[in-house]
Amino acid sequence: MIGTWLDIGPTTQIEPGSARTLPVAGGEEIAVFHTMRGEFYALVNKCPHKGGPLSQGIVHGDSVSCPLHNWRISLRSGEALGEDKGCTPTIPLKVDSGRIFLLREAVVA
Amino acid sequence: MNAQSKIDTAGAERPPRERLVVIGNGMAGCRAVEEVLARDAGRYAVTIFGAEPRVNYNRIMLSPVLAGEKTFDEIVINDADWYAAHAITLVAGDPVVQIDRAAKLVTAQSGRIEPYDRLLIATGSDPFIIPVPGHDLPGVVTFRDLDDVDRMLAAAEKGGDAVVIGGGLLGLEAAHGLSLRGMKVTVIHLMPTLMERQLDEAAGWLLRQELERRGQTILTGANTKAILSADGHVAGIELEDGTRIRADIVVMAVGIKPSTALAKLAGIVCERGIVVDDNMVTSDPDILAVGECVQHRGACYGLVAPLWDMCRSLAGFLTDEANGYSGSVTSTKLKVSGIDLFSAGDFSGGDGAEDIVMRDAARGIYKRVVVKDDRVIGAVLYGDTADGNWYFDLLKKGEDIAPIREGLIFGQAFANGGALADPNSAVAALSDDAEICGCNGVSKGQVVGCINAGAHSLDAVRSTCKASASCGSCTGLVESLLAFTLGGAVESGPQTMCKCTSFTHDDVRRNIVDKQLRHMPQVMQELHWTTPDGCSSCRPALNYYLLCAWPGEYLDDQASRYVNERLHANIQKDGTYSVVPRMWGGITSPRELRAIADVVEKYDAPMVKVTGGQRLDIFGIKKEDLPAVWADLNAAGMVSGHAYGKALRTVKTCVGSEWCRFGTQDSTGLGVKIERMSWGSWMPHKFKIAVSGCPRNCAEATIKDFGVICVDSGYELHVGGNGGIRVRVTDLLCKVETEDQAMEMCAAFIQLYREDAHYLERTAPWLERKGLDWIKGQLFDDPEAVKRLARRFHFAQSFSQDDPWAARAAGDRRDLHSHMAEVRPLHVEYGQAEYAK
Ligand code: SRM
Numbered sequence: 017m018i019g020t021w022l023d024i025g026p027t028t029q030i031e032p033g034s035a036r037t038l039p040v041a042g043g044e045e046i047a048v049f050h051t052m053r054g055e056f057y058a059l060v061n062k063c064p065h066k067g068g069p070l071s072q073g074i075v076h077g078d079s080v081s082c083p084l085h086n087w088r089i090s091l092r093s094g095e096a097l098g099e100d101k102g103c104t105p106t107i108p109l110k111v112d113s114g115r116i117f118l119l120r121e122a123v124v125a
Numbered sequence: 126m127n128a129q130s131k132i133d134t135a136g137a138e139r140p141p142r143e144r145l146v147v148i149g150n151g152m153a154g155c156r157a158v159e160e161v162l163a164r165d166a167g168r169y170a171v172t173i174f175g176a177e178p179r180v181n182y183n184r185i186m187l188s189p190v191l192a193g194e195k196t197f198d199e200i201v202i203n204d205a206d207w208y209a210a211h212a213i214t215l216v217a218g219d220p221v222v223q224i225d226r227a228a229k230l231v232t233a234q235s236g237r238i239e240p241y242d243r244l245l246i247a248t249g250s251d252p253f254i255i256p257v258p259g260h261d262l263p264g265v266v267t268f269r270d271l272d273d274v275d276r277m278l279a280a281a282e283k284g285g286d287a288v289v290i291g292g293g294l295l296g297l298e299a300a301h302g303l304s305l306r307g308m309k310v311t312v313i314h315l316m317p318t319l320m321e322r323q324l325d326e327a328a329g330w331l332l333r334q335e336l337e338r339r340g341q342t343i344l345t346g347a348n349t350k351a352i353l354s355a356d357g358h359v360a361g362i363e364l365e366d367g368t369r370i371r372a373d374i375v376v377m378a379v380g381i382k383p384s385t386a387l388a389k390l391a392g393i394v395c396e397r398g399i400v401v402d403d404n405m406v407t408s409d410p411d412i413l414a415v416g417e418c419v420q421h422r423g424a425c426y427g428l429v430a431p432l433w434d435m436c437r438s439l440a441g442f443l444t445d446e447a448n449g450y451s452g453s454v455t456s457t458k459l460k461v462s463g464i465d466l467f468s469a470g471d472f473s474g475g476d477g478a479e480d481i482v483m484r485d486a487a488r489g490i491y492k493r494v495v496v497k498d499d500r501v502i503g504a505v506l507y508g509d510t511a512d513g514n515w516y517f518d519l520l521k522k523g524e525d526i527a528p529i530r531e532g533l534i535f536g537q538a539f540a541n542g543g544a545l546a547d548p549n550s551a552v553a554a555l556s557d558d559a560e561i562c563g564c565n566g567v568s569k570g571q572v573v574g575c576i577n578a579g580a581h582s583l584d585a586v587r588s589t590c591k592a593s594a595s596c597g598s599c600t601g602l603v604e605s606l607l608a609f610t611l612g613g614a615v616e617s618g619p620q621t622m623c624k625c626t627s628f629t630h631d632d633v634r635r636n637i638v639d640k641q642l643r644h645m646p647q648v649m650q651e652l653h654w655t656t657p658d659g660c661s662s663c664r665p666a667l668n669y670y671l672l673c674a675w676p677g678e679y680l681d682d683q684a685s686r687y688v689n690e691r692l693h694a695n696i697q698k699d700g701t702y703s704v705v706p707r708m709w710g711g712i713t714s715p716r717e718l719r720a721i722a723d724v725v726e727k728y729d730a731p732m733v734k735v736t737g738g739q740r741l742d743i744f745g746i747k748k749e750d751l752p753a754v755w756a757d758l759n760a761a762g763m764v765s766g767h768a769y770g771k772a773l774r775t776v777k778t779c780v781g782s783e784w785c786r787f788g789t790q791d792s793t794g795l796g797v798k799i800e801r802m803s804w805g806s807w808m809p810h811k812f813k814i815a816v817s818g819c820p821r822n823c824a825e826a827t828i829k830d831f832g833v834i835c836v837d838s839g840y841e842l843h844v845g846g847n848g849g850i851r852v853r854v855t856d857l858l859c860k861v862e863t864e865d866q867a868m869e870m871c872a873a874f875i876q877l878y879r880e881d882a883h884y885l886e887r888t889a890p891w892l893e894r895k896g897l898d899w900i901k902g903q904l905f906d907d908p909e910a911v912k913r914l915a916r917r918f919h920f921a922q923s924f925s926q927d928d929p930w931a932a933r934a935a936g937d938r939r940d941l942h943s944h945m946a947e948v949r950p951l952h953v954e955y956g957q958a959e960y961a962k
């Protein structure tokens with residue numbers, strides 16, 4: 017990935033099986049997920065259905081169930097799973113030496 | 126190796142030998158030299174610098190040395206004779222401190238200077254030390270070399286307590302060794318799962334149980350705050366949550382970082398490790414690097430297998446037969462005797478990845494193979510690792526497993542057994558007297574007999590010949606028998622809890638109690654969950670069942686709670702929250718009203734509304750403001766109303782005999798007492814109560830889960846009503862004479878519902894499913910039943926009646942309410958970064 021990486025803090029900030037939020041001045045709020053299996057993902061904090069805050073859903077495997085109407089969203093692709101159709105933008109993320117980095121260009125896009 | 130003869134014969138014709146200097150007398154450095162010698166023994170004059178004052182040994186065997194299973198002599202790889210035989214100069218106990226790239230020479234600590242033509246850096250890793258206060262006290266050790274082992278052995282000789290910080294591979298091997306040496310060991314691990322990089326939750330839990338059974342104390346989710354001292358020596362540790370643990374020795378095994386300091390100082394390009402190309406050459410063409418200190422194609426390794434590959438490529442390059450290293454796939458085993466554990470590849474799932482899980486509770490086995498596009502991409506095995514290498518091999522070769530998929534999880538012998546690859550035919554091949562169900566001693570013949578006699582579903586088999594009716598570990602076999610006996614005609618049984626299990630809600634609840642299952646991963650293991658960590662429908666249900674079965678003991682799992690219950694407020698369609706404080710029996714006071722009014726103004730709440738449950742709802746609060754709102758409400762004496770929970774909601778009352786001209790009893794007073802008794806209790810679904818002062822029923826008690834209608838002669842108790850889409854009027858349960866009797870019956874009924882209903886089943890459908898007679902039977906057949914149930918309810922309540930808002934207002938789980946950071950166009954502003962308590 018070409019671009020600059022934004023350090024958004026240590027991985028220990030997010031308990032496994034949950035997500036935390038990252039407001040972006042002049043942009044969309046981002047949800048950063050930590051799965052039960054120890055992976056990290058970042059998505060725009062907005063369900064493709066009616067904009068529900070995905071950060072507040074139940075995380076299972078590598079998907080999250082939206083807290084508003086229970087759509088299941090893939091954390092890898094942002095795609096709605098099952099019957100539902102829609103997609104939430106994902107933000108490239110990497111973990112290095114215990115810290116989480118997001119691709120700046122995608123964050124402020 | 127016939128190295129010597131090669132030197133003699135070839136030496137004369139060759140130009141003087143090139144000088145190869147190696148920094149690091151460890152596993153990679155020496156292996157690299159061996160590989161070079163094997164290819165061209167006469168080419169280099171080798172000098173090896175080692176910081177450790179000893180010959181080359183097998184570092185991974187330090188664990189068995191610590192555990193007393195091996196001696197140092199037994200783990201030496203190359204003894205002094207080897208260096209002599211190959212004319213290698215070993216400078217042991219004298220670390221290199223500087224590399225002068227321009228002059229091409231290195232300087233050691235002693236001042237010794239050595240020129241090189243080619244330099245090989247193989248400095249390994251440094252143990253990571255968390256910089257908490259006290260980290261440099263005597264008695265705090267790492268686990269990297271023989272000196273560390275000696276320090277641990279010296280401490281173990283005196284006995285006492287050891288704390289190991291870090292529940293990864295190294296930490297657990299240290300803990301095992303110290304525990305075998307007689308110390309009382311506590312392992313502190315930051316993450317909820319031991320070895321979380323190698324294991325999933327299910328396997329991590331099995332491992333933990335086994336270690337605890339062996340007497341170790343394992344604390345997960347535990348963050349070390351400080352190391353404590355007494356008389357200048359380590360005396361214990363303190364955790365973030367204030368817990369203190371005694372210790373005579375503290376082992377820090379929280380991770381390693383590539384040892385790059387020397388290379389960095391010399392201006393060689395380093396990122397996480399020393400950056401090398403496929404020939405292990407660094408940014409300086411005369412300097413190579415190998416082992417844990419390098420970073421190759423972005424990856425740093427912490428295991429030995431990659432070193433062997435790296436050393437082969439490096440030696441090829443140094444002897445002009447470059448073959449290029451392309452990275453390694455690694456697998457892990459834990460060297461703790463009696464524990465079989467294997468992990469390889471990627472088991473984090475992912476799009477299109479599918480888990481094949483097999484669990485055998487009786488033998489403590491958990492196997493999970495992750496398959497994607499008909500290839501094995503990961504495996505985690507616990508209890509039976511015989512097929513670990515086979516899966517690893519399939520993974521590395523990327524073999525197409527479609528033809529053996531059905532039998533894959535049963536292992537190599539089975540999967541390669543041709544016709545037997547189909548589990549149904551495997552079962553068909555069993556003899557008639559082969560035992561299927563060990564618990565009830567049922568043979569294959571008996572199961573087939575009862576299927577042929579009409580038991581066409583799993584449940585029918587269970588209730589006729591009892592196969593799979595107890596522990597359930599043979600469920601898969603019985604299902605296969607059904608499938609092959611009936612062809613396609615298997616009837617689906619009663620609804621299973623979810624797609625992760627073949628058990629029904631009732632089965633799960635019964636097993637939790639009968640088999641004393643106390644943790645979610647334990648339930649999943651014992652009941653053969655087919656997914657590694659459940660789904661969004663079974664996790665909340667299991668969390669509730671465990672909470673109900675083991676009050677005061679089971680630790681609520683927040684990750685298994687729906688957002689409303691996790692945040693103790695109702696999420697709204699715009700992502701804000703509504704806040705409903707309790708108003709006992711619908712009664713309020715100027716003080717409460719003033720506090721609510723103040724909150725509405727202070728936090729700019731767009732609306733405040735009187736609810737249908739006789740209390741006030743404040744709308745539009747942001748999740749960041751919730752703790753402050755709760756603090757303000759707490760200050761006025763108000764607590765959470767649980768309007769968000771599968772819990773007691775409201776107790777509606779009417780004014781009753783205190784004011785009303787028709788009132789027969791103090792319905793308001795009784796309602797308040799009942800609410801004080803039952804608030805805070807977690808239930809299968811929401812639970813509503815009402816108390817009306819006479820049969821005019823102003824509090825609508827006959828459409829509540831539990832309703833009281835006061836009459837002159839006492840109290841009519843009604844159950845199983847609700848409003849909602851399908852309104853159901855209550856059934857009369859009984860009539861009692863006193864308030865105390867009414868309260869006791871209420872507690873008993875709630876407890877019966879809590880212990881029996883399925884998760885997300887309200888009292889109305891529950892009652893219709895079980896029948897009013899069953900419920901009456903449970904309560905009245907045994908004269909002691911009501912007392913017993915009420916007692917269990919009160920016991921559970923003794924743990925659940927503290928206001929969840931108060932803890933949050935005081936700062937608990939601030940991570941749930943705060944942003945992790947904030948991004949302004951050009952920089953990041955960090956939020957409160959503390960980790961959950
Ligand atoms: C706030 C309130 C409406 C109001 O402004 O009056 C309300 C609001 C909601 N009700 Fe209700 N119900 C409210 C009283 C009622 C009542 C009246 C009562 O309790 O006497 C009923 C009918 C009685 C009953 O429950 O049997 C009622 C029957 C429902 C139902 C249908 C229940 C059923 O078993 O069929 C739902 C849906 C559900 O729970 O699945 C529901 C669900 C909801 C939810 C939680 C919808 C949701 O899932 O988000 C609403 C939450 C709003 C919020 O964010 O706060 N609400 N709801 C009332 C809060 C009472 C309180 O103080 O806690």
Ligand SMILES: Cc1cc2nc3c(=O)[nH]c(=O)nc-3n(C[C@H](O)[C@H](O)[C@H](O)COP(=O)(O)OP(=O)(O)OC[C@H]3O[C@@H](n4cnc5c(N)ncnc54)[C@H](O)[C@@H]3O)c2cc1C
Binds near residue numbers: 250432
């Ligand atoms: C207790 C323990 C158990 C392990 N168990 C396993 C296991 O089961 N399986 C597995 O695959 N891996 C295991 N490992 C990891 C394995 O030991 C390492 O991957 C391997 O040793 C790395 O080899 P290396 O040569 O890169 O580093 P090392 O073996 O550490 O060698 C580096 C050497 O360089 C020396 N050195 C550093 N700086 C200088 C300097 N400036 N001058 C001179 N010398 C210097 C160091 O003192 C050290 O001796 C274990 C490790 C430990 C500590």
Ligand code: SF4
Binds near residue numbers: 818819822823
């Ligand atoms: S009808 Fe309602 S308000 Fe009137 S007496 Fe009965 S309980 Fe009281």
Ligand code: FES
Binds near residue numbers: 063066087
């Ligand atoms: S907004 Fe997410 S499911 Fe409706």
